[in-house]
Amino acid sequence: MGRLFLALIAFALVAVVVKMVFIGLIIGALIFRPKEMLGLLLLGGLFTLISKHPYIGIPILIGIIALGVMAKKAETAE
Secondary structure (H helix, E strand, O other): HHHHHHHHHHHHHHHHHHHEEEEEHHHHHHOHHHHHHHHHHHHHHHHHHHHHHHHHHHHHHHHHHHHHHHHHHHHOOO
């Protein structure tokens, strides 16, 4: 019984360390590459929104794509 308890504690500690490393990587990315990291976080949030509420998420995705196309055309026109 003691080994099972120690194994559960070890597993919990490994899970906590993995979470801490992941959060550290996100914070580091936000410090050194904020635009790219915010874009990835927003993209992940958009995918979650589409999976939970597709009638809301898909029009938002279409709007973001349209804005990106218009911004790219304005960038190349200059």
